[in-house]
Amino acid sequence: MILVADNIQIINKTISEAVEDLNPLPIQNLAIKCEKAGAQAIDINSGPLSRNPEKKMGFLVESIQEVSDLPILIDTANLKAIKAGLAANKKTAIINGFSLEPAKLKAILPLAKEYNVDIIGYLLYESGHVPPTALERLNVAVELFQAFCDAGIDKKHLVIDPIVPPISWDNGSFQAREVVTVIQTLPELLGFEVKTIAGLSNLTTGNAGREKKLLLERAYLPMLASAGLDMALMNVLHRETVGIAEACNALTDARIFSWETITAV
């Protein structure tokens, strides 16, 4: 399981101001900090970028790639921004992402082929609603995979995001378990080792104490890892959670265990 930093997001005021001012330093400092903390990829959550999307996403990608060789995830629903990000990319980029929503299937999915990059597919209905059960999510996965194949893209480029629910939803803990089942079931269902990604902080969306949120995330991450999750999208500046992730990798890694693989906090 690799750790993808979710730290670079437009709702972070420092980041939004830096993007507005086209000032690379605060973004670069955070990217360097994330890499030092254990990030193995960096999600660039730019939000919709309603004004100057091309310029701003190009700036974000260039700023980060000036200081880091890590893969980047271009995380926006803005088509222009995605294209600008892919055009600016000089290293490894992943599109984050598409769904069964017709506009996304038509416009975003083909970019994975055009730029020969991985793309994340969300297990959501066309309407954008979240399928409540594992079975319904798996049905969506089959449809998504079909659309993927129809677009002529090599299946190795598919990364599935089963959509972690907020646990505070009425059926949140049930859905959280269903997501574990989905991750465990997908390779057999689709007939190949399809990659998966999950956004850990989605679980604890809402108002609650920081320590309680961290405990829930630290309990849920190993459940996802045990099910075979490939990419954990998370705040990599939570050191204890990164330590748990390293311990998960020690437990799921086929190589002989070494205490060296775990960094004590």
Next chain:
Amino acid sequence: MILVADNIQIINKTISEAVEDLNPLPIQNLAIKCEKAGAQAIDINSGPLSRNPEKKMGFLVESIQEVSDLPILIDTANLKAIKAGLAANKKTAIINGFSLEPAKLKAILPLAKEYNVDIIGYLLYESGHVPPTALERLNVAVELFQAFCDAGIDKKHLVIDPIVPPISWDNGSFQAREVVTVIQTLPELLGFEVKTIAGLSNLTTGNAGREKKLLLERAYLPMLASAGLDMALMNVLHRETVGIAEACNALTDARIFSWETITAV
């Protein structure tokens, strides 16, 4: 998943001295501390008790039951001590435990029927060796269950311990994952919701930094919980680990989630 304190063990010098002196106070203090920390059962790991096993186990059970109503696990291979513990028990006792070893099948297993209590069965070969794969552990489980039924004991009294391996073994991380598979597979294999128990600290037996050990235990516990573990035998004075266990329960509980169920550290 309920938390079983592994804290009362004879290798703890305070406990061994208290047992030697038949001084209940240190034992009672620790039992009270464990219950306050979140223990829902208490394992009494007395070791072999080569001298005066009856007197000492009787003393341990009585001392603890004077201050706590929690179920106790009588954790010794000494037959006399087990019998004395069961005779002294005035609340809920669980025998910990038996295996395919002929002497244990013959002498210990029937005590579960005689005293109408739960008994823990270890997934070990007759020789005492640990079966290295999930499949081999499951084969042992079938044999163990057969022996259990042959002894005329109601299957509701069976608790299976799949034997958590030290991760430092050559194939330790592999076996740790196999144990997860075993826990997940047992109910379907045996055809009923058989209870399971796992000793968390077994995973980190050996020389390593305390923080690294704790991280591994905190990563492994949710994997076990996600697989359906019923009883986690652990050091309940590790507060962060207890918090993770509470978070696991919030995630696996079918009831509607409430932040109140998680105690921040």
